[in-house]
Amino acid sequence: MEDIGDEQIELDLLPDLDALKNELLLKYPALKTRQFIIAVNKQKANGNIALKETDEIALIPPFAGG
Amino acid sequence: MQEDNDNKSMGKEYFIEGPVNPQTIADSISAHSTKINIGAHDIFLGQVRGDMIDGKLVKAIEYTAYKEMADNELTRIREDIIHKYKLSCAHVIHSQGIVRTGEICLFVLVSSAHRQASFDGCRELVELIKKEVPIFGKELFEDGSHQWKENQ
Numbered sequence: 001m002e003d004i005g006d007e008q009i010e011l012d013l014l015p016d017l018d019a020l021k022n023e024l025l026l027k028y029p030a031l032k033t034r035q036f037i038i039a040v041n042k043q044k045a046n047g048n049i050a051l052k053e054t055d056e057i058a059l060i061p062p063f064a065g066g
Numbered sequence: 067m068q069e070d071n072d073n074k075s076m077g078k079e080y081f082i083e084g085p086v087n088p089q090t091i092a093d094s095i096s097a098h099s100t101k102i103n104i105g106a107h108d109i110f111l112g113q114v115r116g117d118m119i120d121g122k123l124v125k126a127i128e129y130t131a132y133k134e135m136a137d138n139e140l141t142r143i144r145e146d147i148i149h150k151y152k153l154s155c156a157h158v159i160h161s162q163g164i165v166r167t168g169e170i171c172l173f174v175l176v177s178s179a180h181r182q183a184s185f186d187g188c189r190e191l192v193e194l195i196k197k198e199v200p201i202f203g204k205e206l207f208e209d210g211s212h213q214w215k216e217n218q
Contacts (some may be wrong), residue, residue, distance in 0.1 A: 004167070042132075042134050060200050062214070063202070063217050064127075064216055065129075065195050065201030065203075065217070066112040066195045
């Protein structure tokens with residue numbers, strides 16, 4: 001993301017998606033003003049879900065296909 | 067029901083680099099002439115629009131995708147629509163990289179025995195592509211600046 005300057009980051013394991021969101025917003029306050037959805041292992045995550053160490057999390061900006 | 071295999075779910079490539087060439091569209095139509103169960107095709111073409119935003123003209127859109135997820139979503143959506151409308155086949159090609167204003171960035175071709183299924187299937191497939199597939203568009207302005215596009 002342009003706002004946070006990093007394309008890829010590694011974080012210590014957090015128990016679930018809500019904890020991860022809080023951590024990201026602390027680290028990258030610019031995210032607060034941005035719209036995004038979260039995908040876990042390339043699937044859109046709905047609600048709070050438990051995380052495993054090897055999960056790939058993506059913050060996905062608004063779609064613009066077509 | 068016969069289902070098409072050139073747009074197979076395994077290893078299907080939906081993305082091409084740069085604009086969709088009109089010849090690709092013509093070739094795709096010709097490729098269906100041997101499928102005699104088809105009685106109707108519906109085609110959607112997305113074209114890059116030269117929007118004027120805050121006095122600046124969009125000269126191109128640079129498309130990127132969260133590729134693996136986009137491929138998975140396209141496969142899922144396409145198969146759902148084929149089953150829902152009992153289509154003979156459905157094809158999707160989307161650009162990645164730079165597509166200039168006036169060029170084609172999305173090609174959807176839906177085929178069925180009768181027209182109603184093609185109309186309905188094509189429309190819903192296009193709507194789902196815009197809503198569900200992680201494709202991003204950077205609008206490039208004439209003055210070298212840019213902004214990220216968002217589907218309406």
